[in-house]
Amino acid sequence: MTDSIRLVKRVADAIPCSRREAEQYIEGGWVSVEGIVVEEPGYRVSPQQAIVLSPDATLLAVDPVTILFHKPAGMDMDAALQSIAPDNLYAEDRSGIRFLKKHTNALKPTDALETYASGLVVFTQDWHVARKLIDDAATVEQEYIAEVSGALIEGGLALLNHGLSFNNRLLPPIKVSWQNETRLRFALKAGRRGQIAHMCEAVGLKLLNLKRIRIARIPMASLPVGEWRYLKGYERF
Numbered sequence: 001m002t003d004s005i006r007l008v009k010r011v012a013d014a015i016p017c018s019r020r021e022a023e024q025y026i027e028g029g030w031v032s033v034e035g036i037v038v039e040e041p042g043y044r045v046s047p048q049q050a051i052v053l054s055p056d057a058t059l060l061a062v063d064p065v066t067i068l069f070h071k072p073a074g075m076d077m078d079a080a081l082q083s084i085a086p087d088n089l090y091a092e093d094r095s096g097i098r099f100l101k102k103h104t105n106a107l108k109p110t111d112a113l114e115t116y117a118s119g120l121v122v123f124t125q126d127w128h129v130a131r132k133l134i135d136d137a138a139t140v141e142q143e144y145i146a147e148v149s150g151a152l153i154e155g156g157l158a159l160l161n162h163g164l165s166f167n168n169r170l171l172p173p174i175k176v177s178w179q180n181e182t183r184l185r186f187a188l189k190a191g192r193r194g195q196i197a198h199m200c201e202a203v204g205l206k207l208l209n210l211k212r213i214r215i216a217r218i219p220m221a222s223l224p225v226g227e228w229r230y231l232k233g234y235e236r237f
Contacts, residue, residue, distance in 0.1 A: 003046060005047070006042050006043070006044060008026060009022075010047075010051050011031055015053065022041070025053060026038065026040070028062055030053055030057035032051075039100060064124070065103045065124070065125055066125070067107065067123045068120060068218065068220070068230075068231060069123065070119065070225045070228070071118055072118055073118040077112050080121055081123060084103075084228055085104075088227050088228060089228060090229040093229040096233075108130055109122070110122045110130060114210065117211065117212065119144070119212030124231075132237050133237060137189075140215065140237070141189050141214075141216060142189070142191060142215050143212070144185070144186040146184045146186060148183070150204050150205040157178070160186075161176050162174065164203075166192065216237040
């Protein structure tokens with residue numbers, strides 16, 4: 001389009017409003033071009049294309065979001081972050097938040113999960129959440145289900161709860177119990193990558209699968225594998 005102009009200029013001229021306000025409308029998902037929502041202020045449009053501002057449009061700033069993702073086993077954290085998209089948003093998301101491309105900008109993982117493990121991963125733009133889950137990680141309990149094989153040594157369960165070392169450091173007390181004959185439940189704070197596999201090996205067990213099912217007060221619950229949802233406004237870690 002040789003006579004095209006940037007969408008932000010078209011919106012600013014059409015409303016009229018300032019360029020900054022036009023950018024806010026566009027990035028807020030309030031502007032459509034020929035019936036399709038466009039969120040990029042620099043998008044090129046022709047003078048003939050129909051530009052519509054939603055009647056619900058507001059200049060309120062887009063609030064930072066926190067995203068809960070059920071990471072599949074075998075997916076690394078970079079791939080997990082890149083997979084956040086509208087097509088795998090949980091169908092039963094009840095946050096009331098409209099998906100915006102801006103929600104995927106500057107998302108920070110609060111705690112990495114091993115590539116071989118599955119389960120709950122949190123990405124956030126909210127500094128309050130980041131401070132709670134990253135800066136205060138030592139106080140945040142996480143819950144895992146570990147599928148194991150092998151024969152537990154005598155006194156092994158007691159050792160899992162307290163008495164083992166990792167990277168030459170004595171581990172603090174951990175809550176470990178049998179969920180069934182092949183699955184152990186771990187509830188621990190300030191866990192480190194590879195720690196649970198090491199603990200299992202130290203008591204005669206081999207870790208087969210590992211799933212994180214809770215971070216602080218937020219459980220993964222029924223979130224399907226490979227899908228994500230927004231943290232609801234009333235939910236707190």
